[in-house]
Amino acid sequence: MKRTILFLFLLLLLSTDVAFANELIITDDNVNETIIREHFSLHYIDSGFIDQEKLRLLLNRIEEQVYEPGVNATLDDSWTIVPEKKGETLDREGFLRFFYAFFYSDVTFEMKLPKKAVYPRVDSELLSDIRTNELGHYLTYYRTSNKERAHNIQLAADAINNQVVFPGESFSFNKAVGKRTKERGYKRAPVIVRGELSEDIGGGICQVSSTLFNAVSIDGIKIVERYSHSRNVPYVPPGKDATVSWWGPDFVFKNEYSHPVLIRAKALDGKMIVRIFSSDSVEVKNN
Structure with a gap:
């Protein structure tokens, strides 16, 4: 044993x-x-x-x-x-x-x-081709004296700047900008909630989404999702705004051009500008 x-x-x-x-x-x-x-x-x-x-x-x-x-x-x-x-x-x-x-x-x-x-999707050769032809642009103004709101606008503008949307693809503002939190640098600033003026983290970025909405309101871009505020806003004409919220409304558009489109966004000295570019040979795809 x-x-x-x-x-x-x-x-x-x-x-x-x-x-x-x-x-x-x-x-x-x-x-x-x-x-x-x-x-x-x-x-x-x-x-x-x-x-x-x-x-x-x-x-x-x-x-x-x-x-x-x-x-x-x-x-x-x-x-x-x-x-x-x-x-x-x-x-x-x-x-x-x-x-x-x-x-x-x-x-x-x-x-x-x-x-x-x-390999990244956007290389130097592609970017060189799609930065030449301006398809649309829009300019809005904001007060630099409201430092928190101006800061949020600049953060959101930087987030959508240089974004490239390929043919047939959709661009989501919320996805591109990400969650608006204190940890990511966003500050409390005025927002409109159910028709009332309030304060919340990320206040002001709806001006960026609204400026973008007006810049892409062109042939070849299909608006997929867009919501207006519950009251008029001062930076765009009535009905020309695009409200966004991380847990709620998003602004989404689809590229129906034959080439990618490039978003150029800049917030500086009280001016929020968005410009849309593509190739010189771009055309609207036949549906």
Whole structure:
């Protein structure tokens, strides 16, 4: 009996040593992973089968650690093109080839993590083409003495500046600007709530959405979603406003041109201006 127990203990110890000797060590600045073969085996079927769910979770975790998005080309205040930057992500197919070779072997592997480039949608060549032809523009005015409101207007204007909307795509003001919070720099300023003047975080950005609405009220742009305030606002004529709220109304339009359109927005010295550009060869697509 004692010999049997000793034999089983030695067998368990040996099998444990083999399992931990068979490792996949990943070398990368952003990832610290040592993968043990046994952790990915389906033991209730056969040790030669891979637990695909665990493998999928591993891939997702590594990809989250290494992913860097590409950065679009933009125009600075002097209209000089700031070139795009490539990002990078996990090369999942390359990783899987290496993982399968490791899994069906009995040796330890060391792998330099395979990656591939992530290319931005807007490169310098495209931006150079769509900045030439002005399709529409609109200008509104605000008081710089209301510093909180002026600050919010500038933040929202910067958020929509250099946005590119491709043919057939829709632009959402709320998605482009994001949630208006104190942590993101927005301040309390006057807003209209149910017909009453009040104060809230992000007050003033409806002037940006309203200026944008009037700038894109042109052939080739379809207004998908737009709401008016419950009372008239002083910066645009009645019925020409576009109220927005993170938890409520959004302003959305669709590009029905044959080329991408570029939004240029600027808030400076009490002037809020939006200009819409595209290629010289742009035309409205036939529906």
